[in-house]
Structure formats: C-alpha cells, structure tokens
Amino acid sequence: MSFISYLINGISLGSVYAIIALGYTMVYGIAKMLNFAHGDIIMVGCYTVFTIVSTLSLPTWLGIIVSIVLCTILGITIEAVAYRPLRQATSSLAVLITAIGVSYLLQNVALLIFGANTKSFTSVVNIKALKLGADGGLTVTGETLVTIAACLIIMVVLTTFVNKTKAGQAMLAVSEDKGAAQLMGINVNATISLTFAIGSALAAVAGMLLCSAYPALTPYTGSMPGIKAFVAAVFGGIGSIPGAFIGGIILGIIEILSKAYISSQLSDAIVFLVLIIVLVVKPTGILGRKIQEKV
C-alpha cells in the first residue's frame, strides 16, 4: 500500500517537473539555447496568483488567467529584449550568460517587491483528498490528481498542436534548419516568440501546481525545481516533447522512491547518479534519437 502511495506522489512530483521541462526542451529545440530564467518565470507566476487571490481577495480563476497571460507576455518580452539581439552572437555562451543574468534579475526584483519572507500559497485546487483502499490507508490529495491530469492534457494538446497546425509545423521546420525555414517563408522571429510564449504559459501553470502542492513561496521558489526540470529535459532527450514528459515522470519517481527506500538525504545524489549513467549509455537522453521531430 505504501509503495503505491510513494509511486503516486512520485508521478505527481514528476508531472510538475515534466511541465517545466517542456518549456526548457521546446526553447532548446527551436532557439538552441538554455533558458535558465525559465525557473524564475514559475516564481513570477506564483507571486501573481498570490497577489490576486490572497492579497486582493479576487477569485481564483481570475488569478490563474492573469498569471498565465502575464507570464506569456514576460516570456515574449525577455526573448525580445535579452535573447534576440544576441542570436547572431559568435559564441553561444553570450546568450547563456544573459539567461543566467535574467534569472538573477527576476529573483532580485521579486525580492524587492515582495520581500524575503516566506509566503504561504493558497492552493488553487479545490478538491478534497481521496481515501482509497479497504482501511483508507491510501490518501491521494486533490493537488496530486489535478497535477497528473494537467500534465497529461498539456502533453496531448502540445503534441497535437506541433503536429497538426501550421504554427506547429513552422516550429518543427525552424528546429530542423533555421536558415532553410526562413528561405521557405517562415517568420523565424515570430516562431521563436511563439515558443517562448507557450513555454512561459506552461511555466505559470507548473508554478501554480507546484505551489499548491508545496505552498512555501519565496523569490527562490522556482530555481531548484527549474534545475531539476532541466535535468529531466536532458534525461528524456533535450529537444523532444515526449522525452521531457518521460524524463520528468521518471525523475519524480526516482526521487521519491530513493527517498523512501534508500536514504532520504541521498535522494538528490541518486537522481544525478542515474542521470550520469543514462548519459554515459545514451548521450542524447532516453528519447533523444528515436524522435525525428525536434521541437
């Protein structure tokens, strides 16, 4: 019974990692850059919901919508202001360093506006915990259910979008060959902006789910899940959408199970050890090669 419970918790944590990892992987697939500010967009999304729902006492649905819209605009703006001018830079390090800079900028702006004190996030999920099993020994919280459901829906919608729509096809084309795509009449800048918009909107959703399950909100809330999600994206094969999904879920399960059965303090060490093994055996990650389309 407790194994099933650990597994469900692992899938739930992994689903959050997977949603964040989608943002990393899409941006990498298309713009060939690591957007280290991605984790901090999560934090901005959480503070937006917190301000609207808890401070201004407005309805939760409004908080969710405003948060997604704001993060989308933020993502597009960051791309246009900080990354686009550097796209032709000779070294790809320049844009990487800029991304780290944007990450610190967002953290410190949040520190300035909201202060350093921990804020307790009010859950956006309003579903009671499910008691399963004969003796009610298995508890599944509402946040867990919503997180797993949200992850599956996002996964399906995103795959359909990329494969069936014109904009999605444009993304595939840009990820394969930017120059050729431009020659074929695809607006590369607009496509990259769209990628950042989708990635950032997903970050807002991931942030809400993360903070609903783990409600301590600080300016640094997004950084550690961001790094773990980046690992998940590499794990699954960076650039691949199903890879991010699988990488996230596996990472979550390994983390929880190693905490439960091996050592609660070594769980991170074990996660990274598995990552190293996977990369040694298969340097492109689990799904890095099988999938032709890189987005």
Next chain:
Amino acid sequence: MKKLTKTLAVALSAAMFLTSLTGCAGAAKGGDTWKIGGIGPTTGGAAVYGIAVQNGADLAIKEINEAGGIAGNKIEYNFQDDELDSEKSVNAYNALKDWGMNILVGSVTSGCCVAVAAESVNDNMFQLTPSGSAVDCITNKNVFQVCFTDPNQGIGAASYIGSNNVASKVAVIYDSSDVYSSGIYQKFAQEADNQPFEIVSAEAFTADSKTDFSVQLQKAADAGAELVFLPIYYTEASLILTQAASAGYNFKFFGCDGLDGILGVENFDTSLAEGVMLLTPFAADAADEKTQNFVKAYEAAYGDTPNQFAADAYDAVYIIKAAIEKSGVAPSASVSEIGDALEKAMTEITVDGLTGESMNWSEDGAVNKAPKAMEIKNGNYSLIQ
C-alpha cells in the same frame, strides 16, 4: 585632456584631505563611545530572526543610552545584513571592523556565526551571539552564547517529551544539511535512549530537497508515530504542517526555537499550527513584569510582537553591559584588550534576563538556564505551566 587631469588631481587631493579629517574626528571621539556591531539576516529566508535581533538589540541600546550609557560611555550601533550566507556574514564582519566596532552581537544564525567566529578569533573581538546555537559557534574563547546550544535543546526536548509522557512513539524529520538541525537531532536521539519513548522513524531532508515531505510523513505514519519532532526552521515546518494536513495525518508536532516565527508566515493557515509544542526560552504572553514591559516597548517602537530572538538580542546587550561594568574596561582600549577583559568577566557575572533568570556562563561560552515549553493555542504562543 590636460584640464581633466588637473581637475581629477584637485578632486583627489580634496578627497584625501577630507578622509584625513574624518580619520582625526574618529580617533578623538573613540574614547567615549562603545561601538557595538550586529550581523544577521534581515532579508532572505531567515529574515524574521535577523530583524528581531536587530530591533531587540536596538531597543536595549536606546534604553541604555537614555539612562546615561555604560559607566557614562554611550553606545553606537550598526547592524549589517548577511542574507543567511556565511560569506556575506564574514564580509559584514569586515565592514563593521572598518567602521571601528569594539564588540560584536552576532551572527544570528549558527552557520554564519561559525564562519564569523573563525575570523573574529584572530582579532580577539568579543563576540556574543544571541541565537547562534551550534556548539561550533563557541569553540573559540572569544565567543559566548545567549541561547542554548543545540545539544542542550535536543536533550531538553527529549527529556521534556519523556518526563511529561507527551508520546511513546516519536518520528523525527530533520535537515541533514544544516548544523543547527542535525546537531539537535543527534543529541535528541542519544537522550531518547534514556527516556520512556521510542524513535520509530528518523528521516532527513537537505537544502536542495526541501519542498516534498510526503515520503518522510508517510514513513512516520507507517511506523505508527504519535508525535513528530521537528528540529528545523519554521519555513520548512510550515510546509510539513500543510502537507500533513492535506494528506490527512494527525500527528502532534514538537519543535525547538527554530519553529518560533511560524505564526508570522504570511497567509499561513495558523489553525494548522494549533497544538504545536515548542521549547523556547521566551514567550511574549508571559505575565511577569519584565516581559510585559519589554513587549510593550517593542510593540510601540517596531509595531510587531517580539519573538525569542528579539528577547535574546535584548538580553545580549544587557549582558555586555554587565560584563563591561564587571571588568571596568574602557572603550578606548584595543579590541583585543576589551576581548580579554570581557571574556574573563563573562564567567563571573550572573544576569537576570528576559530569556532566563540567573543566567551564567562557563569558560567554554555556553549559557546555563532552564528552558520553557510552549504550545500554540488560538493562534498564539502560550506557556505550558
């Protein structure tokens, strides 16, 4: 270009002249003021502690200055933020030395205090930490504590749970990456062998994995624990309380002074903390006159109810005053001379403070006083009689 060089030269020499002037002024004035420095996190995850210490010491210094200072010498006060970062804490220490500090109140947290103590011993700077509770904080002879050492908190908690029959099966969740938390846990586990209760599960987390506690809580439940001992800080504790509630666990929680501040987490559902017990040396609702006067003055000055860190810092300043009066050392003495004199005086004085009656110190720097147990009732800390 030539003109620019000339202007620059004039500006530079003017600046040098001004610097030399201020240097003189400082030297002449140094004879009659104590310069007390403070270091602690006034921003970052532990800001509640740093701000409380900053204000508590400030209040005591203002009171002493209004009453004429220490033997006629006024106190100047300078508090620096370290953001809970050891490196920044050492930087703050160096900045305070440049400012001319004679005596240090700090650092507020254990990790930072250890780092600063490693520097301050070279200067033999007298250092009194209000709340750095790790044993490593006081390994150097120049450092003394106002609060309990971690082992004492661990032993105190175990013997309190045992002698009051709070629970028979106890689980522990601690932060293995933090000296404060793991220090308390080790002594708690040792002392538990002598107590009528049993530790059924002991699970750790680290600074990098402090969001998900579902595994630790479930292991505690599977082992049949009635009480979960949390020798950790309040940010993680608030997460544990929330996750325990949403998963439907019904534990009693017991913590140390790190839990003090949990009711101050913005938007935290304080009903979750109802019934949480903690060992802490100070309660704002204690009825004695000394505590009531302090709480009133603190609330008037800073608009906030003081926690034990504010009380520790307030006591720290009065302890320094008592030690200075005992030793008779003057502020004009060198940092090292002041250090020698105060280190000797500390073992000879007995101070009645907010955080304990007749506090006294052994040569190793640890304080001797009795802990108090509190319970959170109706969203307030209240003393268990």
